[in-house]
Amino acid sequence: MVMNIVLVEPEIPQNTGNIARTCAVTNSSLYLVKPLGFSTEDKYLKRAGLDYWDKVDVYYYDSIFDLIADYNDSSFYFASTKAPQSYDQVIYKNNDFLVFGKETAGLPESLLKKYLDYTIRIPMGNELRSLNLANSVAIILYEGLRQLNFPSLVNNGLLRNN
Template identity: 55%
Template sequence: MHIVLVEPEIPGNTGNISRLCAAEHLTLHLVEPLGFSIDDKHLKRAGLDYWDLLEVHVHPDFSSVERMLKGHHFYYNTTKAVKAYTQVSFREDDVLVFGKETKGLPEDMLLAHREDCIRIPMIEEARSLNLSNAVAIVALEALRQTGFPHLLKESGRLFKGGRDTHEYV
């Protein structure tokens, strides 16, 4: 599964998301311009010692992501969507796209992919959730639906399972 951050601005958020991606075996894609340097100490601090576990790609623009992940299903996360993230049947190779902290995803991108826009339900008065929290919520639901592929459980054995059944192998 892939996490795409389009023009992220806050190094701490991207660091937290990097740590999530490393721990959950998700590939991270960062779309420039970034609001920080990849070498930023806040970014590294939030990711702690997980950087060697992370697969990360930096792209000059979103079309670079589309070319690299052609054939994958993209979901665009936005507060403007009608469909909740829980109404989607995720697959292991899906792409979860998130926008910058201050503006979200560009309006033209949302309009072009209206059927694939999803949201986290929240009260009307709340503008949005923190980016790293939103990524964690949606990514972990997607992983839950796909049976947490590639992950270890406390016994050290690989964990496999589907939507309703789970077993150790």
Template identity: 55%
Template structure:
């Protein structure tokens, strides 16, 4: 599996996600600009000593990401979708994309992939807009891994 973070802003979230990716043999893709330096202590601390286990790729833009990963199955997590994350049949090598913490994924990307959008169900309340990014990644990634019988994991 692949996790894609579109312009992540909070280093602790990305560090937690990096740790999850390292322990599940999931590749992590980061699309710039990032809201932090990759040398930031909060990022490193959240990822603990797992950084050498992580398969990490960084891209200059979404266009750069698509150019280097053409013909992929892209799944987009968004609060604007109708389908729930557990109704998706995840491709074994699928790319699950999450937007930045404060703004999500831009409408242009939504328009380019209208059938590939899904969401995590939650209450309908104007202040309860979304889950923490690292929690959302864990929920969806483990569903995708479950569908493939946690292949390669013990």
């Protein structure tokens, strides 16, 4: 795997399904930290992920701290609108973990304070609350992949004859 996406307590199955599809096409792993706001058998989750579910490695954790402890040699970056630095100011490495909070509340401030030097944000308008979770994951993930020269990804397409 190239990058790892972590969703802490995701609430909307369609977002998680879209993120799973993004993970599949980028060879990224998906880590889901409980509690989940939906069943993993949810039809909206399955529909949003299309037929990509067998192409993504999904792992479940009861706590973000358990995950961090299991991968304590890896870098974790915590996405938040409250972060002091932009996501494009980070130099990403293979197997980094990109951590995102639940749709209604984001990541807990206690976690952000503990890892403040590793918090990142996507620049956006001052008066607006946040971007969609699936869009946020895609933006930051693709910046990391761009910096790594899109390892193992096809970056040229072919037109088909009609």
